Amino acid sequence: MGTNLTIGKAINAGLRAAMEHDPKTLIMGEDVGRLGGVFRVTDGLYKDFGADRVIDTPLAESGIVGTAIGMAMRGYRPVVEIQFDGFFFPATNQTFTQLAKMRRRSAGKLSMPVVMRIPYGGGIGAVEHHSESPEAYFTHTAGLRVVTVANPEDAYWMIQQAVRSDDPVIFLEPKRRYYEKAEVDTGASFAEAVPMGAARVARPGTDVTLLAYGPMVKTALQAAEADTDRSIEVIDLRSLSPVDYPTLFASVRKTGRMVVAHEAPLSGGPGGEIAARVTEECFYHLESPVIRVAAFDTPYPQSRLEEHYLPDLDRVLDGVDRAFAY
Amino acid sequence: MSDTTAHEKQELVQLLTPEGELTEHPDYPLDISAEEIRALYRDLVLVRRVDSEAVSLQRQGELGLWASLLGQEAAQIGSGRALREDDMAFPSYREHGVAWCRGIEPKELLGMFRGVTNGGWDPHDRGFHLYTIVIGSQALHATGYAMGVQRDGAVGEDGTAVISYFGDGATSQGDTNEAFNFASVNNAPVVFFCQNNQWAISEPPERQARVPIYRRAAGFGFPGLLVDGNDVLACLAVTRAALDNAREGNGPTLIEAFTYRMGAHTTNDDPTRYRASGELDEWKAKDPILRVRRYLEQSGLADEEFFASVDAEADKLGEQVRTECRALPDPEPLDIFHEVYAEPNVQIDHQRSEFAEYLASFEGVGAEGGR
Numbered sequence: 001m002g003t004n005l006t007i008g009k010a011i012n013a014g015l016r017a018a019m020e021h022d023p024k025t026l027i028m029g030e031d032v033g034r035l036g037g038v039f040r041v042t043d044g045l046y047k048d049f050g051a052d053r054v055i056d057t058p059l060a061e062s063g064i065v066g067t068a069i070g071m072a073m074r075g076y077r078p079v080v081e082i083q084f085d086g087f088f089f090p091a092t093n094q095t096f097t098q099l100a101k102m103r104r105r106s107a108g109k110l111s112m113p114v115v116m117r118i119p120y121g122g123g124i125g126a127v128e129h130h131s132e133s134p135e136a137y138f139t140h141t142a143g144l145r146v147v148t149v150a151n152p153e154d155a156y157w158m159i160q161q162a163v164r165s166d167d168p169v170i171f172l173e174p175k176r177r178y179y180e181k182a183e184v185d186t187g188a189s190f191a192e193a194v195p196m197g198a199a200r201v202a203r204p205g206t207d208v209t210l211l212a213y214g215p216m217v218k219t220a221l222q223a224a225e226a227d228t229d230r231s232i233e234v235i236d237l238r239s240l241s242p243v244d245y246p247t248l249f250a251s252v253r254k255t256g257r258m259v260v261a262h263e264a265p266l267s268g269g270p271g272g273e274i275a276a277r278v279t280e281e282c283f284y285h286l287e288s289p290v291i292r293v294a295a296f297d298t299p300y301p302q303s304r305l306e307e308h309y310l311p312d313l314d315r316v317l318d319g320v321d322r323a324f325a326y
Numbered sequence: 327m328s329d330t331t332a333h334e335k336q337e338l339v340q341l342l343t344p345e346g347e348l349t350e351h352p353d354y355p356l357d358i359s360a361e362e363i364r365a366l367y368r369d370l371v372l373v374r375r376v377d378s379e380a381v382s383l384q385r386q387g388e389l390g391l392w393a394s395l396l397g398q399e400a401a402q403i404g405s406g407r408a409l410r411e412d413d414m415a416f417p418s419y420r421e422h423g424v425a426w427c428r429g430i431e432p433k434e435l436l437g438m439f440r441g442v443t444n445g446g447w448d449p450h451d452r453g454f455h456l457y458t459i460v461i462g463s464q465a466l467h468a469t470g471y472a473m474g475v476q477r478d479g480a481v482g483e484d485g486t487a488v489i490s491y492f493g494d495g496a497t498s499q500g501d502t503n504e505a506f507n508f509a510s511v512n513n514a515p516v517v518f519f520c521q522n523n524q525w526a527i528s529e530p531p532e533r534q535a536r537v538p539i540y541r542r543a544a545g546f547g548f549p550g551l552l553v554d555g556n557d558v559l560a561c562l563a564v565t566r567a568a569l570d571n572a573r574e575g576n577g578p579t580l581i582e583a584f585t586y587r588m589g590a591h592t593t594n595d596d597p598t599r600y601r602a603s604g605e606l607d608e609w610k611a612k613d614p615i616l617r618v619r620r621y622l623e624q625s626g627l628a629d630e631e632f633f634a635s636v637d638a639e640a641d642k643l644g645e646q647v648r649t650e651c652r653a654l655p656d657p658e659p660l661d662i663f664h665e666v667y668a669e670p671n672v673q674i675d676h677q678r679s680e681f682a683e684y685l686a687s688f689e690g691v692g693a694e695g696g697r
Contacts, residue, residue, distance in 0.1 A: 142674075
């Protein structure tokens, strides 16, 4: 009993379910109301839930996150949309100094059930500030949970899990995969959905672990398909903070090799921390160093260069080759 | 500067002069009993004592830092006593007088400046949010909270009003201006209470803006007014009116309480490097406590016995503050990991158990320590 949904539509359906489940759930952001968001992810919600619950805000990201914090203090569960990854930055103060730290500051008296949805990543031929992968800023900040989705099934359930979480959740949406379609069993039970903190083995294999998340999961699966010489185990990380290390360790202990692929720049990116932890915990199982395939340590280039900047199928396969060069 | 001063004189709401004489204002008729004025006097004196004890405790090494409210007692007690129980206040980090009005105990404030907590009181309990240190951030929290009040249908005569405190420096922050705008667009039941204490650490108001603070409200589409921040009666009256206006659904107000930071920015600051000493003398003549005392004496509404009893109470409170401060327990090392997340977090749990093991490895190690 499934519904064929794109990732974008699945998030939309998940938001609708969350709003029906809890009347305290609100949507806030620029153009999320009448327009339904620039990617139409909130399409139809304004019409069905009204302007009090789907709030078209002034064009000010700090204001959106700051007022969402106040709403959360009043007992609401705001789902904030940041229109594009590069527009998150005006909201850094409220996110890092306030949202992430409120629970600790209050010694647990305050919870911040705020979800910040951010379309992220490149590959859509956009102008500057519309293609970035800012996940490392979030994972480096205690108090935030950071998740991302790679398929409609996860999109539908994880947005609902994020809304029900009492911690602030950065919900990263792979914008170039918004239109990927799959069957989603929307009638299944919420309680039985895979927890959003868990990594998922997207394709089992025995020779090398290929770790990816968000937009790169599809590329990783294509690489596993394309490499007929080796059996590649693809893991979809899903949660970037916290990282489900036990699933990663188990895979690496089996395969002896690991390649981490992400669109975020190499240095200081999530891959470096994961490589360090895997090396510490799985040292005697590793046949080669953990290999990272990432974007360069440069600003995101103009769109006519992005195909060279973003790790693609060949770069991922090259990374796998490097893991076997030891 | 002279223009500003002329405007101040013209528009300043004042109900009690520095000489202790009541004045009338057409918009804010004085409706207060002698007993209430005596209670305000008591608040002012006690809060000043808490503050001066805290400065001393910092000098003695008992606190890491203290941000003194000296000179701003009337702005804080007047506005703080205007709040109803269900109202919600969002302070910056110098609102010890408002905290007092909301029932936050001095030791809770001291805990933060001693470094044993980051605040830690329950904001819902007493309608007083945690101190916010990053300038202006709380103005948006107050506005969002007020938007929540609207959605709860808690607007009306018995409704909830929200107040955000900040200083003159904060009016330069984007967050404060975004808060003005969000509040205005949403007609949110929030009052912005700016204590213009003339100094943002070392910078005077003319380094922040070219127009008086209260006049900026007009550009956002709601009323702004200037009140004598050293006049507890005027601060009470204008704040009460603005809160009622907000709670009844008429939207935000910006109040600029014109006052003076008589002390340093914090105990780490040295104001002699940037301001003339004559300025302080000028403001001492406008002291917020002195004028209430003068009024009570001149009008015969309080006798020597009353003043002596307040002083005695202040002495007792001072002793209590000293004792309680020194008795505040240091947190345990593993508290580092507490209350970061509501839900179990495998990364934090892992680091906690590693650190616990590390700490345990020192058990039984002699005073020389090390390996």
